[in-house]
Amino acid sequence: MSVTIEIPTAFRRFTDGAPKVDCTGTTVAAALTELTTRFPDLSKHVRDESGQIRQFLNVYLNEEDIRFLGGESCALKEGDRVLLVPSIAGGSH
Numbered sequence: 137m138s139v140t141i142e143i144p145t146a147f148r149r150f151t152d153g154a155p156k157v158d159c160t161g162t163t164v165a166a167a168l169t170e171l172t173t174r175f176p177d178l179s180k181h182v183r184d185e186s187g188q189i190r191q192f193l194n195v196y197l198n199e200e201d202i203r204f205l206g207g208e209s210c211a212l213k214e215g216d217r218v219l220l221v222p223s224i225a226g227g228s229h
Contacts, residue, residue: 137162139216141171146222150178159218164197165208167218182220192223 141157151157157174161167168189172179184190195202196219202210212218 137212137214139167139212139214139218141167141218141220144220144222147178147181147220150181151175162212163208164195164202164210164212164218167212168195168208181222194221194223195219196221 137160138158139161141159143151143155143157148155152175157171159167159170161170168182172182182190182193189195189208195208197205197210197212198217199219202208
């Protein structure tokens with residue numbers, strides 16, 4: 137089984153420039169673990185010191201925020217797309 141994790145431009149320097157990485161994880165958590173095992177420098181940008189997905193990183197499964205799908209434990213199926221979307225701070229003062 138293969139799922140695709142889409143890597144945001146800001147993180148591609150940690151994936152040797154790859155915009156997409158194929159993984160075989162059966163849950164979002166397993167796919168993220170596979171990704172960060174393959175690219176250890178990316179790990180600190182995905183998870184915090186306690187192992188949780190970073191507060192400012194949004195994770196989507198096929199356009200749906202995983203927070204509304206049961207979190208990291210939601211199951212993946214063949215052909216799914218996981219998108220990593222870092223929150224961008226901004227605005228005017």
